[in-house]
Amino acid sequence: MEGHEEERLCGKFRVACGLYSYNLRDVFTWHLLKTIIMGQVLSLLICGTAVSCQYLANAKVETPMLQSFLNYALLLLVYTTMLCTRKGDRNILQILKTKWWKYLVMGLADVEANYTVVKAYQFTTLTSIQLLDCFVIPVLMVLSWFFLKTRYKLVHFVAVGVCLLGVGAMVGADILAGRDQGSTSDVVLGDGLVLLSALLYAVSNVCQEYTVKNLSRVEFLGMMGLFGTLISGVQLAALETQAVAAIKWDFHISMLFVVYALCMYALYSFMPVVVKMTSATAVNLSLLTADLFSLFCGIFLFHYTFSTLYIISFVVITVGFVMFNAVPTYSVLPESGSNEDDPTDASAESPLDHLLSVGRDTERTETVTALAAL
Numbered sequence: 473m474e475g476h477e478e479e480r481l482c483g484k485f486r487v488a489c490g491l492y493s494y495n496l497r498d499v500f501t502w503h504l505l506k507t508i509i510m511g512q513v514l515s516l517l518i519c520g521t522a523v524s525c526q527y528l529a530n531a532k533v534e535t536p537m538l539q540s541f542l543n544y545a546l547l548l549l550v551y552t553t554m555l556c557t558r559k560g561d562r563n564i565l566q567i568l569k570t571k572w573w574k575y576l577v578m579g580l581a582d583v584e585a586n587y588t589v590v591k592a593y594q595f596t597t598l599t600s601i602q603l604l605d606c607f608v609i610p611v612l613m614v615l616s617w618f619f620l621k622t623r624y625k626l627v628h629f630v631a632v633g634v635c636l637l638g639v640g641a642m643v644g645a646d647i648l649a650g651r652d653q654g655s656t657s658d659v660v661l662g663d664g665l666v667l668l669s670a671l672l673y674a675v676s677n678v679c680q681e682y683t684v685k686n687l688s689r690v691e692f693l694g695m696m697g698l699f700g701t702l703i704s705g706v707q708l709a710a711l712e713t714q715a716v717a718a719i720k721w722d723f724h725i726s727m728l729f730v731v732y733a734l735c736m737y738a739l740y741s742f743m744p745v746v747v748k749m750t751s752a753t754a755v756n757l758s759l760l761t762a763d764l765f766s767l768f769c770g771i772f773l774f775h776y777t778f779s780t781l782y783i784i785s786f787v788v789i790t791v792g793f794v795m796f797n798a799v800p801t802y803s804v805l806p807e808s809g810s811n812e813d814d815p816t817d818a819s820a821e822s823p824l825d826h827l828l829s830v831g832r833d834t835e836r837t838e839t840v841t842a843l844a845a846l
Contacts, residue, residue, distance in 0.1 A: 503749070507797050508790070510746045511758025517742070519765035520735035523773065524728045531728075533719055536590040537712050540583060541704040542729065543736035547697025555694035564698075567691065578679040579699030585672035587707065588665045596662025602643050602763060604666040606636055611674035612753045619678060622751065623802045627795060634792030635757050638785045642764060645781035677752035684744040692744055750797060757793045761786060 528534070555564040567575075592601055609632055616622040683692040708716075719725065746755050764786050771778050 504794070504797055507746070507750050507754070508758075508794065510742070510749070511755065511793065512761065514739060514743055514746060514755065515759055515762040515765050517735050517739040518759060518762035519769060521732050521739070522762070522766040523769050524732040524735065526770075526773075528725070528728050528732070531725060533725060533728075535712050535715050535719070536587060537704055537708045538716055539729065539732050539736070540586050541701065541708050542733040543740065544583075544697055544700030544704050546733060546737040547693055547740060548701045550697070551690055551694035552697045553694075554690055562688075562691070564694065567695065571695075574679075575695035576699050578676060578683075579696055579703055581672045581679070582676040582696065583700055583703045583707070585669045585676060588672065589669035592662045592665035592669065594662070595665065596659045600659065600663050601666050602639065604663055605670055606639055606760070607667055608670035608673045608677075609635075609753060609756055611671055612677060612756060615674055615678045616681070616751065616753060620682060621803050622753075625799055625801075627799050628801065631792045631795035632753075632757065634795060635760055635789050636792075638788035638792060639760055641781050641785035641788060642767075645779040645785065648779055648781070673756075677747075677756065680744060681747050681752040684748045689744040689748070693740065696740070751801060754793070754797055757789075757796055760789045760793075764789075 525539075528539075552564065555562075555567065558564070560566070589601070589605065613622075613624065613632070617624070680692055743755060746758075764782055767782055
């Protein structure tokens with residue numbers, strides 16, 4: 473009797489505080505573990521692009537638009553071709569008739585986001601880029617709130633703050649290690665380019681989340697390959713013709729381009745899968761560890777100075793990422809996603825949906841219990 477009364481009082485207290493109670497077995501699920509692992513796979517792919525870029529820079533090869541063009545060309549060859557073979561409303565011609573301008577905007581945002589952040593290194597420092605690049609996360613949350621109708625809880629904002637603290641520790645370690653690289657020729661311009669890149673990335677990622685959850689992954693990647701190849705190809709011809717002609721091609725340089733292109737292709741192909749499982753915001757939180765993986769590789773490949781702050785930063789970012797994904801967000805908009813890319817049964821309830829329903833059922837139960845106690 474005493475235990476029952478204590479349970480009722482605890483339920484009353486939780487309702488009064490507006491907190492949600494979840495069974496740990498419902499929070500730390502296989503779905504959460506998969507999300508963490510897949511997020512770190514994305515970070516490792518970004519690490520592969522960063523290491524190959526560093527080797528290319530050491531070889532005096534600076535052609536970011538050519539590298540982006542190769543990635544979009546691979547997407548074009550694979551996913552745009554798949555769209556061309558479809559029939560009916562899902563065929564590429566039908567998609568272009570109705571939504572060509574939407575995918576043009578999305579492709580333009582993605583291409584220019586990649587270009588502006590690379591360009592920023594010519595004007596500002598690595599520290600500024602690492603700090604300001606995190607601007608993409610609050611922008612993503614705002615855009616998701618208004619356009620995807622995503623609703624966040626207090627724990628999500630706390631989790632983002634924890635992740636940003638981890639980034640602060642990483643930047644502090646860079647400063648102590650003397651890795652404040654980059655140029656200071658025009659810091660204001662460079663910082664502005666980083667902020668612009670973060671805004672464009674946020675726009676691209678919100679469009680990606682909506683497309684993969686409501687249409688299909690193949691459609692998103694196929695249209696991104698089509699418009700990304702066209703836009704980056706025009707910019708490549710306009711901006712990097714001389715730089716490409718000056719490249720001294722050999723096996724080493726060619727393999728670096730191949731590694732970069734394959735890592736980017738895998739990143740673009742795999743990222744929509746993780747976005748569909750979680751959200752664009754959650755994916756970008758997991759990508760905060762990409763710089764740390766690059767630094768760990770740099771310790772062995774480029775003889776960077778090690779700091780225990782890097783380990784602390786990794787742990788803090790991971791804790792924040794787990795906090796963000798442990799409690800699901802809620803979207804007002806219903807998802808009408810196509811299951812053509814997902815072989816699983818659409819009628820089966822996902823762990824994320826189960827956790828959300830558990831939260832709602834718990835809230836209702838606690839409300840009734842509290843009223844009964846009163």
